[in-house]
Amino acid sequence: MNTLQTVEEIKQIKDGNILMPQGFKAAGVHAGLRYSKKDVGIIFTENPASAAAVYTQNLVQAAPINVTKDSMAVSGKLQGIVVNSACANACTGEQGMKDAYEMRKLAARKFGLKDHAFAVASTGVIGEYMEMEKVKKGIEALKPENTRQAAEDFEAAILTTDIVTKSCGYETVIDGKIVKMGGAAKGSGMIHPNMATMLGFITTDAAIEPVDLHLALSAITNDTFNQITVDGDCSTNDMVLVLANGEADNEPLTPTHSEWSVFLELLKQTSENLAKQIAKDGEGATKLIEVNVHGMQLKEDAQMMAKTIVGSNLVKTAAFGADANWGRIIAAMGRSGVKFQPDQATIMFCDIVVLNDGEPIRFSEEKAKAYLENESIIIHVYLKEGKETGTAWGCDLTYDYVKINGSYRS
Structure with a gap:
């Protein structure tokens, strides 16, 4: 079936x-x-x-x-x-x-x-x-x-x-x-x-x-x-x-x-x-973030990279501020422990391409910001290592997270 x-x-x-x-x-x-x-x-x-x-x-x-x-x-x-x-x-x-x-x-x-x-x-x-x-x-x-x-x-x-x-x-x-x-x-x-x-x-x-x-x-x-x-x-x-x-x-x-x-x-x-x-109801969160990593040899590697991206504090704060800072994404990819070819990486915020085969792409900051202000954000990463895909979910990091955890016992 x-x-x-x-x-x-x-x-x-x-x-x-x-x-x-x-x-x-x-x-x-x-x-x-x-x-x-x-x-x-x-x-x-x-x-x-x-x-x-x-x-x-x-x-x-x-x-x-x-x-x-x-x-x-x-x-x-x-x-x-x-x-x-x-x-x-x-x-x-x-x-x-x-x-x-x-x-x-x-x-x-x-x-x-x-x-x-x-x-x-x-x-x-x-x-x-x-x-x-x-x-x-x-x-x-x-x-x-x-x-x-x-x-x-x-x-x-x-x-x-x-x-x-x-x-x-x-x-x-x-x-x-x-x-x-x-x-x-x-x-x-x-x-x-x-x-x-x-x-x-x-x-x-x-x-x-x-x-x-x-x-x-x-x-x-x-x-x-x-x-x-x-x-x-x-x-x-x-x-x-x-x-x-x-x-x-x-x-x-x-x-x-x-x-x-x-x-x-x-x-x-x-x-x-x-x-x-x-994930959507994370402490202080205002947005659900979904990261999809495509094109890895091993599913476990795709999942690990997706989790690293969605768990990055810099990615999470950028999402909170609706900042299309894709550099934070590729930096997280690089420290994920997964081997890949950076010059073959493509990154997209939904359908907005910001990096294509390792080359920066001119994109509309206004359009990207408008998309990132949504309650649900999808980030796609495309690589050319294989055919496996991994998905992870997280949320943005806000001022309220600190407030909540600064007084958790009170």
Whole structure:
């Protein structure tokens, strides 16, 4: 099945969310961890779901990540995840581990389940202990439902410095059955691969075993979540977790299934959508930047160069000021660690050519500035090393980023 056919079979659902697939419920409440906003959330499925996850590559990993890994190791299946914002529960030693395990137990016992049926995720300030009495009251107050409001409450409960909630939903047909997938995410600052600094949750009613779900997630992560960057800092708490409860009743998906590529595309589009929403909502950001590098021998090299360009502070500030300073782009290319021929490089802001085969091109500064003032900017780099392409997403760097992070704990 070719890529074009696969893409055409995927339908994005307007206002889609994590509760679009059959069998999932969610909730979010204000427990007092934050001053006034929701701060404890839950996703739940009555039918045990195959689970797959990817985690931060930071050597320092928060207690909830270790607890989630522990839950996943038992059977590869979960029935829910409990999440809090305001406190990362990272670098909190033995007490932090006890608190993360306690969160898991409280959520599981609420539904009469064994502890390992739940995963745990936390986000917020590093180095502070959980206020467990508030967390306990929050978990007790959670009443998961399958409503749009319940999905929105969960989306709000996982935010930190985010300005907006992030969600999406897609559907397709596999084995003649409608298969749905929904997602929710948070992430605004301390974002850089691998992973991106974020929490991402994806639900689907597809039938698939844990090992195959992990294969699918691993196959698309490098092209989606690992291709966004905001500020070059890799967090201690990043996690993307996928739950598949099988309620669509399709034949179990495996790499040999005739529509395996359809499922991969469904997961890729969901993940890319969430990743781009995170990049766009970078702390203080006003613009989403997409960089496409074309014509490399290796896809990994194209991706590395694209990430280097979009992560350059000089490129990001130029984007903020709507300055078509392409010299910053080629300088970033040169330090990306990727070998290429500079005299064969072409750079474009959308359709505006500013460098052609290593030669500067006279272009309209007014037209370029007008384009760079848009909320979404696309930069193309063309090389002649091969046929591979890599894409990365990021945002501009503004005065507000400094303001936000200069007083993050206050």
